[in-house]
Amino acid sequence: MAETNLSADNVRAALSEALGRLRKANADYFEMLEKGISSSPLPIANQAKEFCSFMQRNVAATLDLSDKLIHAKDVQDALKLQADFFQEQMRALTDQTKTMGEAAMKAAGGMFRPKS
Template identity: 70%
Template structure:
């Protein structure tokens, strides 16, 4: 049976390794998704690409939080990191919603513009 070392350093190393694999898988997924959207003839492909870019930024920020949490010194440090992450994500969500709203308005305005 494998020797299990429950030390904090061993747990950190395992978490860091797992986060690295997850990050790599996520990067590959978004790369494939971007290629698929780039070759799409659909009229909403640009909006879908923008939405996917937002998703990718959010996923990356979550992985970054995971990396930081593996280095937390104590619970208070971890809570501070989570609080900062939440505030940053709320700002990002607000910006993303604004951008998506502007894009949607441009698309709607363009759809009702007479074509000569």
């Protein structure tokens, strides 16, 4: 049986390589999703594009966190990275919820306007 070298540097390199492949797959997925949304005749396509954009940013932030965790110096560093990530994601969620709520209210308001 072949012996594997599990040094920290080798593990980090393998994780970084896997993360690179995941980023590529993620980019391909969102590219296909955006093409599908763009070709949709549904009236909510613009809202779907915005929601897709939020998802893309959130996934990118998670992948960035993963990259930072791979290179964390110790457990304290990793915990700080996770705490900072959590706070930033809560801010982003608040902003995204506000934006989507405003868009929904605008769309709902347009439904009740008299047509001239």
